[in-house]
Amino acid sequence: MKRFDYKAHYAADGRRVVGSVQAENEYNAGKLLVERGLVPDEVIEFGSKGQVSRRITGKDKLVFTRQFATLIGAGLPLAQSLQTVAEQTANKTMRGVIEDILANVEAGKTLAESFGKHPKVFNKVYLSIVAAGEVSGTLDESLKRIAAQQEKDAQMISKIRGAMVYPAIVLVVIGLVMAFMLFTVVPQVENLYADLRQPLPTLTQIMVGLADFLARFWWLVAGVLVGGVFLLKQYFATDNGTKVKDTFALNVPIFKGLFRRLYMARFARTAQILLRTGVPMLDSLTISGEAVNNVMVQADIMAATEMVSAGKSLSEGLSNRDYIMPFVPQMISIGEKSGKIDEMLGKVAQIYEEELDEQIRTISTMIEPVLMVFLAIVAGGMIGAVLFPIYALVNMF
Secondary structure, eight states, X not given: OEXXXXXXXXXXXXXXXXXXXXXXXXXXXXXXXXXXXXXXXEEEETTSTXXXXXXXXXXXXXXXXXXXXXXXXXXXXXXXXXXXXXXXXXXXXXXXXXXXXXXXXXXXXXXXXXXXXXXXXXXXXXXXXXXXXXXXXXXXXXXXXXXXXXXXXXXXXXXHHHHHHHHHHHHHHHHHHHHHIIIIIHHHHHHHHHHHTOOOOHHHHHHHHHHHHHHHHHHHHHHHXXXXXXXXXXXXXXXXXXXXXXXXXXXXXXXXXXHXXXXXXXXXHHHHHHHHHTOOHHHHXXXXXXXXXXXXXXXXXXXXXXXXXXXXXXXXXXXXXSSSOTHHHHHHHHHHHHTOHHHHHHHHHHHHHHHHHHHHHHHHHHHHHHHHHHXXXXXXXXXXXXXXXXXXXXXXO
């Protein structure tokens, strides 16, 4: 089944409508519209030329999950719930995904299988929780847990990005000030010294040389920067590059504690939700390792998974790992003794999320004076390159 977007009008009164239908081909789509009393004006296959697709954001998936969970919890049939959510979805790309899921469900597929046809939209964590919810008859609760997880992930990422906004603004301002000084003020000082036939001070000569180089070879600098970023992205897409990038995140000064807490919180929260939903332990660990989004942490979790499959306890498997913080196996050990591993994982996630908030605030506070010192050094150097020559001339005459 394919999705076709249409523009049509009612044969009875001429009212114009837009929407989409599921059909095998364009002819069948038009036939469906006629059966509904519509006269097709335009029928276009979704994703074809001329069809603009919007990116599906985390917010789109969160809203869909929340709405779907609410309708299922209210007792509406699965197909009707999907149809209702599709009609309320503003993002056409997301709507097309939902309608494709609906078509598969109506064709007899399970909900998890239908979601699984869109791996770029729904990850393994999502699919596993949905599958477990279907089997256990707690689909609405499972969907609510997914939505809660999505919200927490979005909040953590938003806080980290928010902490980076101020430094980014300051660095942009520094760059603009440097560009202004280099291309407007420094050349005037150079011309003044040239008119007086006096040699430029060393610092000013460096600034003049830099300004001259950038003015002549800006295209080379831009090319090197763009090419460097492109090659770096290509390298990080390789297995070795991914390891280097992820290892750097776990060991970079100042930020390593933040990243380690982020990964521990993500692992614990994901594992908690999967276990509470009814996903088997080994599957939960495998999926949680992938959800962490760091191959080095994932390798430690997979090593622990192998030990669990060999009969060891999870706390033993996670102990003495390079990138698993000691508090995690300690809390899991308590959960193993009390039979409440999922509850302990939830507490671990909560503790690390709170520590993450505190560390973000601490880093934000630390960054401000560091940036101020850097700004003072840059501004001082620029001012020195401009004012010292002028003072020298005044003293000379």
